[in-house]
Amino acid sequence: MTVPDASTADEKMPPPPPPASLTFEGKHGRNPLTDAGFTAMCRRLPSVLGHTARMAWAVDRPGVVLLLACQLVTGVAAAVVLTFTAEAMAHVLGSGSVSERLHGALPALVVVTTAAAVGRISGALSSYADGRITPLLTTEADIALVAAVCRVESSAYGEDGFADRQEAAEVGVTRTRLMVQDAQRFMSALIRMTAASGVVTALHPLMLPLLLLAVLPAGAGAVLSARVDYETHYLNVGDRNVRSMMRWWATYSRYGDEVRANGMTGYLLYWYRALSDRIDRRSLTAAPRMLRIVLTTSALGGAFLLCTWSALAWLAATGRVALPVAATAVVAVQTALAALGHVVIHGAAMFHTSLYLADMRAFLDLAAERAPRRGELTIPERVDEIRLDEVVHRYPGKDEPAVAGVSLTLRRGEILAVVGENGSGKSTLVKLITGILLADKGRVLWDGVDLAQADPDAVWKRTALVPQGFACWPLRARENITLGQPKTFDDGPVWEVVDAVGMREAIEKLPRQLDTLLAKELWGGAELSGGQWQRLVCGRALYRRTPLLILDEPTSQMDARGEHAVFLEIRRIAAERITVVVTHQLENTRLADRVLVMDRGRVVEHGTYEDLVHAGGLFAELVALTKDR
Ligand SMILES: Nc1ncnc2c1ncn2[C@@H]1O[C@H](COP(=O)(O)OP(=O)(O)OP(=O)(O)O)[C@@H](O)[C@H]1O
Secondary structure: OOOOHHHHOOOOOOOOOOOOOOOOOOOOOOOHHHHOOHHHHHHHHHHHHHHHHHHHHHHOHHHHHHHHHHHHHHHHHHHHHHHHHHHHHHHHOOOOOHHHHHHHHHHHHHHHHHHHHHHHHHHHHHHHHHHHHHHHHHHHHHHHHHHHHHHOOHHHHHOOOHHHHHHHHHHHHHHHHHHHHHHHHHHHHHHHHHHHHHHHHHHOOOHHHHHHHHHHHHHHHHHHHHHHHHHHHHHHHHHHHHHHHHHHHHHOHHHHHHHHHOOOHHHHHHHHHHHHHHHHHHHHHHHHHHHHHHHHHHHHHHHHHHHHHHHHHHHHHOOOOOHHHHHHHHHHHHHHHHHHHHHHHHHHHHHHHHHHHHHHHHHHHHHHHOOOOOOOEOOOOOOOEEEEEEEEEOOOOOOOOOEEEEEEEEEOOOEEEEEEOOOOOHHHHHHHHOOOOOOOEEEEEEOOEEHHHEOHHHHHOOEEEEOOOOOOOOOEHHHHHHOOOOOOOOOHHHHHHHHHOOOHHHHHHOOOHHHOEEOHHHHOEOOOOHHHHHHHHHHHHHHOOOOEEEEEOOOOOOOHHHHHHHHHHHHHHHHHOEEEEEOOOHHHHHHOOEEEEEEOOEEEEEEOHHHHHOOOOHHHHHHHHHHOO
């Protein structure tokens, strides 16, 4: 394992700590294998088949009809091949000259050839139907997952095990691709097996039980291997989740400068390798178990198979079955054996896939439970007053509330500045005002409507937010402004906000102006500076023209000109809305009608800039600190 460069520079430095050991546990961590034995597999198969069939039916009905028809034709063709093989054998091994015997067998051989050809064609058509259905099915599952995550209450992200369950569900989405294939192969093998078993049983009743014995060990082996594989996957979910996040953070071009200039590469690679080693170790522990399972079940299967062939030889040698019948039996046994083997193998594969699909479905159920269920109340177009009544919010796992009993009234036309030291609860307060988070205690009322009972979409339709950590969408410049509200028929309103945030010159210099893709690291296009991005994000909020405008540290990366332009615009449009600005630039609070000072989740001071600066409290202290440099 490589030790990071920074540490090796000093021999006495302790080795870096390994990544924390994470397991897919938490309160949702219940390994589904605890109830997935062999009987559970048999019980699960019809429901998994049914669910897949319903999903497939919803996305491609003609494809499903084609698939089912092909399965049926394949089965009938297999039965015809076997039946007419028996007839052909009877002629070939019967009495008469060679040419007479061949002549007699000819019609049956023609039927066998035709049925075999039909079977092959329907097999090819089945694969075609699978190829049609599977991509649509995977896309549907994928979109369902993305939509579910986008809709959950934002508090769900902080829930124990939520991210790991999402990661497990992502694997379920990728495994959806195998489900139709597994189901199709299972069904086709089942039909072929039924046809062949009928023929075999007709030849001698002893043959079928012997055949079953020959393939059952292989089936048990496949199920046991699937369990071991899933168990390993289950143990690795947490580590894989962290590893893929680390991978993204370490390789994302936006963070490349920090990684390089702070000498992080060595440690990040150590981290990445340590996690990968841990995952590999678990997988390698599983390998000998798998080998033991395969060897044991193969040996058992081989022994039973020997018994089957010996029994057939004995039946023929003792005259219990006629020679032509014995010859057909060889073909039928081969067919039944192959089909039975496939039934068991593909049944086990479906069981395997169904374990992952179960994770996906369980996550979708969880996400549905976490979807907002607040009520249907709507919010008027124009909001005159937002009132907070003793509002408290505590994040899960925290002892202290982030907002600890805040009462406040915001009125239309007013600008409120919120200040306070790091961690004092400003951003949390903003999230409570917008209904992103709901109050644990107390109420947030928009014109008398309690946000806990209001339709969140109605609330967010009337909200524009510049969050502290904003997104630089890999979209065109235009969509980076209109995203969330693409209402323009021409670019007039877009240019208006571009002007308001002083970005006209920068946008006009882009190769395709508003059409320029702002995603250099992905597909070319252009890149903006940090401050330019922040101006654009402010433009995005201003473009919405909503009754509530909230800006959380909106100008932290801007130059003086940008900051001036943004605050001028905020002032200009303030009469029409309620505006909240969170800032550490205390001078900027001069533009506000009122300043709210927060400390440890509480409002400790409240007034105009002039009042507070002379009040000798926390605000005055913070202002003095900004001047003492
Ligand atoms: N998602 C979260 N989960 C758990 N705790 C959180 C979360 N977000 C914030 N906190 C905690 O809540 C408290 C208030 O955080 P908040 O982000 O509201 O502070 P802030 O005043 O906006 O700070 P800053 O000035 O640094 O932006 C902090 O103790 C923080 O650790």
